[in-house]
Amino acid sequence: MTTSYEERADKARPDRGPSLSKEQSAGTGGAAETSDAGTATGTGAGTGEAAEAPSPGTEPGGAAEAAEAPLAPKSPRSKAFVLTVGLSLALLAGCLLSAAIGAYSIPIGDVLGSVQHRIGLGGQPLDRVGESVLWNVRLPRVVLALLVGASLGCAGALMQGVFGNPLAEPGVIGISAGAAVGAVASIALGLTFFGNWTITVFAFIAGLATVLLVYTLSRSGGRTEVVTLILTGIAVNAFAGALIGLFIFFADNAQITQITFWQLGSLSQATWPKVLAVLPCALAGLLIAPFYARKLDLLALGERPARHLGVDVERLRITLVLVVALLTAAAVAVAGIISFVGLLVPHLLRMANGPGHRFLVPGSALGGALVLVAGDLAARTVAAPAELPLGVLTALFGSPFFFWLLRRTRRKQGGWA
Numbered sequence: 555m556t557t558s559y560e561e562r563a564d565k566a567r568p569d570r571g572p573s574l575s576k577e578q579s580a581g582t583g584g585a586a587e588t589s590d591a592g593t594a595t596g597t598g599a600g601t602g603e604a605a606e607a608p609s610p611g612t613e614p615g616g617a618a619e620a621a622e623a624p625l626a627p628k629s630p631r632s633k634a635f636v637l638t639v640g641l642s643l644a645l646l647a648g649c650l651l652s653a654a655i656g657a658y659s660i661p662i663g664d665v666l667g668s669v670q671h672r673i674g675l676g677g678q679p680l681d682r683v684g685e686s687v688l689w690n691v692r693l694p695r696v697v698l699a700l701l702v703g704a705s706l707g708c709a710g711a712l713m714q715g716v717f718g719n720p721l722a723e724p725g726v727i728g729i730s731a732g733a734a735v736g737a738v739a740s741i742a743l744g745l746t747f748f749g750n751w752t753i754t755v756f757a758f759i760a761g762l763a764t765v766l767l768v769y770t771l772s773r774s775g776g777r778t779e780v781v782t783l784i785l786t787g788i789a790v791n792a793f794a795g796a797l798i799g800l801f802i803f804f805a806d807n808a809q810i811t812q813i814t815f816w817q818l819g820s821l822s823q824a825t826w827p828k829v830l831a832v833l834p835c836a837l838a839g840l841l842i843a844p845f846y847a848r849k850l851d852l853l854a855l856g857e858r859p860a861r862h863l864g865v866d867v868e869r870l871r872i873t874l875v876l877v878v879a880l881l882t883a884a885a886v887a888v889a890g891i892i893s894f895v896g897l898l899v900p901h902l903l904r905m906a907n908g909p910g911h912r913f914l915v916p917g918s919a920l921g922g923a924l925v926l927v928a929g930d931l932a933a934r935t936v937a938a939p940a941e942l943p944l945g946v947l948t949a950l951f952g953s954p955f956f957f958w959l960l961r962r963t964r965r966k967q968g969g970w971a
Contacts, residue, residue, distance in 0.1 A: 634913040637906060641920040645700075648927040652699070653692045656934060660684055660692075695824040699926045701836040702821070702889045705881040707922020708843050710896020711915050712881075715850035716874045717772070719783055720901065721963065724882045725893025726956065727772075727783060728790025729764045733879075733886040734816050735797045736760025741812050742801035750831045758835070758883035764790060765879050769871070819890035819945020821930050828888050835884035839877050840919055846874060847911035854909065892945045894952020895922050901959065 670677030713722040724730045736756035772783040852860045899921040933942040
């Protein structure tokens with residue numbers, strides 16, 4: 555019977571004990587070969603002994619097979635790039651469809667031609683009615699949907715990172731309702747201290763007060779509790795609803811019409827002056843937020859590890875709370891209460907690309923803009939010639955998702971008790 559090289563080597567050197575198998579020697583000693591000397595040294599997998607240099611009789615394929623590395627998985631950066639490109643293209647298509655579809659239909663080619671003509675790149679203008687519909691009605695609404703959706707999506711991602719809780723969202727925990735109280739108060743009381751900025755300023759102040767209240771009440775023992783967070787949101791929403799009802803009681807008919815707009819959420823009153831009024835707040839928040847993505851990733855490890863890694867946790871939280879209040883105020887000041895956008899979009903992106911905030915924060919802005927542009931298009935066309943309130947439409951789709959998410963979180967944590 556023929557014997558293998560390993561068995562013959564064992565019989566010739568009984569004092570060295572049994573030799574390593576091909577798999578063991580390839581995995582321990584073979585990886586440490588040096589190219590200049592042509593000798594091999596290595597450590598045993600659990601013994602620390604020096605491995606023998608391979609003899610000329612060793613099978614030549616063993617080291618080559620061991621050196622073969624498995625195929626690397628798809629890079630997270632490449633996946634994030636693909637998702638970013640996909641969201642951008644979908645958002646561009648949604649904007650074109652939203653500008654073209656309506657009671658007065660405009661072909662997409664004519665929309666592009668009119669835009670090119672306005673920016674001096676050729677193209678052809680539409681007729682008088684078409685130009686008026688496109689530039690005075692449709693495009694302000696599309697731009698407002700972009701700003702509001704991006705603000706709500708980004709605010710939701712930031713809040714979930716700050717609170718360390720996937721159920722945090724400006725609408726669910728009452729921040730949108732609190733900002734709406736400030737806007738409604740400025741309408742009902744006839745305040746005009748800051749001109750066109752009055753509603754935005756009051757919405758910002760009320761939203762900031764609400765987010766600070768929620769943050770204070772939902773923390774216990776140095777962490778944010780899920781149950782306390784949700785119950786605080788229920789209480790804040792109920793109190794905000796009572797205040798809005800009180801302002802309605804003292805308002806006149808014209809003011810009641812405006813207040814109803816804030817309660818239901820809509821973009822039907824979009825104009826270029828409103829776009830310009832909310833643009834600085836939305837852009838400021840959207841530009842500041844991505845710079846804190848790395849610190850949010852560190853905060854996800856826990857407060858103590860984040861502090862050891864150089865993160866000023868309290869300063870980070872206060873800064874991002876201000877950014878969230880700014881983004882929420884910008885959205886509520888022009889569109890009213892539109893909930894669940896900041897809850898749904900970050901979760902879908904986490905499922906697609908993981909929890910890293912470097913993609914999640916700007917990706918949530920893109921996704922929120924896409925959701926709101928599509929939602930506004932549906933609100934205008936589903937029940938035409940009537941128009942559905944946008945806030946009602948997002949709540950109809952967002953509430954079942956929130957219920958599913960709540961049950962999923964509860965199953966993972968084994969109950970709330």
